[in-house]
Amino acid sequence: xxxxxxxxxxxxxxxxxxxxxxxxxxxxxxxxxxxxxxxxxxxxxxxxxxxxxxxxxxxxxxxxxxxxxxxxxxxxxxxxxxxxxxxxxxxxxxxxxxxxxxxxxxxxxxxxxxxxxxxxxxxxxxxxxxxxxxxxxxxxxxxxxxxxxxxxxxxxxxxxxxxxxxxxxxxxxxxxxxxxxxxxxxxxxxxxxxxxxxxxxxxxxxxxxxxxxxxxxxxxxxxxxxxxxxxxxxxxxxxxxxxxxxxxxxxxxxxxxxxxxxxxxxxxxxxxxxxxxxxxxxxxxxxxxxxxxxxxxxxxxxxxxxxxxxxxxxxxxxxxxxxxxxxxxxxxx
Amino acid sequence: xxxxxxxxxxxxxxxxxxxxxxxxxxxxxxxxxxxxxxxxxxxxxxxxxxxxxxxxxxxxxxxxxxxxxxxxxxxxxxxxxxxxxxxxxxxxxxxxxxxxxxxxxxxxxxxxxxxxxxxxxxxxxxxxxxxxxxxxxxxxxxxxxxxxxxxxxxxxxxxxxxxxxxxxxxxxxxxxxxxxxxxxxxxxxxxxxxxxxxxxxxxxxxxxxxxxxxxxxxxxxxxxxxxxxxxxxxxx
Ligand SMILES: Nc1ncnc2c1ncn2[C@@H]1O[C@H](COP(=O)(O)OP(=O)(O)OP(=O)(O)O)[C@@H](O)[C@H]1O
Ligand SMILES: [Mg+2]
Numbered sequence: 001x002x003x004x005x006x007x008x009x010x011x012x013x014x015x016x017x018x019x020x021x022x023x024x025x026x027x028x029x030x031x032x033x034x035x036x037x038x039x040x041x042x043x044x045x046x047x048x049x050x051x052x053x054x055x056x057x058x059x060x061x062x063x064x065x066x067x068x069x070x071x072x073x074x075x076x077x078x079x080x081x082x083x084x085x086x087x088x089x090x091x092x093x094x095x096x097x098x099x100x101x102x103x104x105x106x107x108x109x110x111x112x113x114x115x116x117x118x119x120x121x122x123x124x125x126x127x128x129x130x131x132x133x134x135x136x137x138x139x140x141x142x143x144x145x146x147x148x149x150x151x152x153x154x155x156x157x158x159x160x161x162x163x164x165x166x167x168x169x170x171x172x173x174x175x176x177x178x179x180x181x182x183x184x185x186x187x188x189x190x191x192x193x194x195x196x197x198x199x200x201x202x203x204x205x206x207x208x209x210x211x212x213x214x215x216x217x218x219x220x221x222x223x224x225x226x227x228x229x230x231x232x233x234x235x236x237x238x239x240x241x242x243x244x245x246x247x248x249x250x251x252x253x254x255x256x257x258x259x260x261x262x263x264x265x266x267x268x269x270x271x272x273x274x275x276x277x278x279x280x281x282x283x284x285x286x287x288x289x290x291x292x293x294x295x296x297x298x299x300x301x302x303x304x305x306x307x308x309x310x311x312x313x314x315x316x317x318x319x320x321x322x323x324x325x326x327x328x329x330x331x332x333x
Numbered sequence: 334x335x336x337x338x339x340x341x342x343x344x345x346x347x348x349x350x351x352x353x354x355x356x357x358x359x360x361x362x363x364x365x366x367x368x369x370x371x372x373x374x375x376x377x378x379x380x381x382x383x384x385x386x387x388x389x390x391x392x393x394x395x396x397x398x399x400x401x402x403x404x405x406x407x408x409x410x411x412x413x414x415x416x417x418x419x420x421x422x423x424x425x426x427x428x429x430x431x432x433x434x435x436x437x438x439x440x441x442x443x444x445x446x447x448x449x450x451x452x453x454x455x456x457x458x459x460x461x462x463x464x465x466x467x468x469x470x471x472x473x474x475x476x477x478x479x480x481x482x483x484x485x486x487x488x489x490x491x492x493x494x495x496x497x498x499x500x501x502x503x504x505x506x507x508x509x510x511x512x513x514x515x516x517x518x519x520x521x522x523x524x525x526x527x528x529x530x531x532x533x534x535x536x537x538x539x540x541x542x543x544x545x546x547x548x549x550x551x552x553x554x555x556x557x558x559x560x561x562x563x564x565x566x567x568x569x
Pocket of ligand 2: 383384428504
């Protein structure tokens with residue numbers, strides 16, 4: 001009802017007072033250059049910003065390390081199991097009163113008849129002896145030793161060979177032949193790996209919770225320090241959502257900064273570790289390293305996981321600060 | 334222009350009492366109403382409870398007993414949203430200014446617009462004009478700590494007026510300015526009143542009250558005595 005009213009009020013009162021106190025030239029261009037970006041309603045200084053960024057950075061770093069480790073373990077286990085799974089062996093033991101050659105032939109025949117198995121390689125006696133050589137040396141005459149014979153089976157990619165059927169056929173041949181599909185080993189391995197992954201994910205969760213607590217603590221003290229600001233904002237017509245948003249914005253910025261720092265540090269660590277592991281690959285220790293760590297496949301997915309952890313940290317910073325402010329405001333009212 | 338007779342009161346106090354903690358009752362059994370578009374001075378000796386009464390009206394304090402109604406509804410039963418809406422219709426000049434020290438004069442004055450979520454460009458010209466009118470055109474970009482007492486006071490007044498409130502509460506709005514400027518600021522309030530804003534001004538400055546014939550609410554011993562204006566406001 002009073003649109004444009006002040007204009008009249010101003011000019012009338014100015015007339016009345018007799019002298020205008022206006023001193024600033026009112027050119028639009030001049031004004032535009034004077035206005036800077038709006039300052040934050042929550043004073044920058046009132047938040048322990050530096051230390052909070054450091055806390056968030058350290059927390060993010062640790063969380064990223066744990067998440068990266070989980071990713072590496074998962075990758076390595078995947079490699080192992082898939083390479084082991086694609087291989088099965090039949091072991092034929094020499095037994096008194098049985099002809100090992102015919103047992104081997106019968107077992108190989110049984111394997112060939114099994115669905116899903118694409119290749120059957122029978123180790124001859126000479127080859128089996130050669131396999132033993134590294135362990136017993138060249139000086140020993142092994143011709144009289146009862147050496148078990150191996151048949152390695154390879155499977156069509158993605159096929160699931162009917163191992164139960166094969167085992168039944170082998171049992172029919174006699175007690176000498178047995179199938180080893182490494183199933184027990186694989187299941188023990190994946191149990192262990194899963195346990196490791198659970199531990200790593202647990203660490204990530206704990207670290208995130210700890211940083212959320214730190215943010216909540218910092219928010220509470222920021223609200224307390226800015227009690228006067230909050231009250232004035234309320235009295236000039238701000239609602240709780242507006243006030244909470246002002247705090248949230250500041251804390252989100254800190255969360256992004258801390259999260260980015262921590263994630264960058266973790267990414268650099270994994271990058272360097274990756275370079276070192278490829279350097280090692282040419283050395284003698286490489287095979288052992290590779291056996292343990294897989295081939296250090298951190299890859300794009302690993303870095304994506306790190307980025308995701310950092311984003312989670314920044315996001316939770318902003319959510320936690322918002323919730324904390326709103327709760328504080330409700331208790332203040 | 335003063336159509337206080339036919340309209341429902343903007344604010345109604347009924348047997349309101351107020352004490353701080355376990356201290357003595359500072360306001361006792363106040364019953365009064367403030368009509369839309371009305372003008373009143375609130376006076377009384379220092380420590381009588383003027384600021385306390387104004388804080389009750391601006392909803393920054395809750396009474397220890399009694400009922401306060403604003404725009405027809407009980408304040409104690411208003412939701413957070415309703416309280417915010419009432420506050421947006423109310424402009425307040427605080428006795429101790431309460432400017433935010435980390436914001437420039439311009440930003441302080443623009444605050445009521447900003448908290449309503451309006452874009453800066455939409456209110457900038459209004460804020461600049463008002464600042465120039467209260468003589469702070471060249472102090473727009475300085476922080477309150479470097480302003481003089483009178484300049485702070487004018488900034489506080491500008492902040493209370495910028496959102497064109499329906500109701501203006503001013504606690505000692507001329508306490509820090511010279512008599513000439515005080516007269517000028519009073520004229521500003523009177524203009525606003527003529528344009529339809531209800532106004533309550535706390536002051537102990539009798540010379541100020543003599544310049545404008547209006548209802549006087551006098552606080553003493555925790556009680557309120559109201560002297561209605563004898564004359565209609567002077568003709569212009
Ligand atoms: N937050 C508070 N806690 C306790 N007592 C208070 C508080 N605020 C004010 N008082 C007391 O209430 C009484 C009234 O104070 P108030 O500020 O309302 O007076 P006033 O009329 O505005 O005085 P002045 O003219 O000096 O501004 C005073 O005795 C004061 O000490
Ligand atoms: Mg006072």
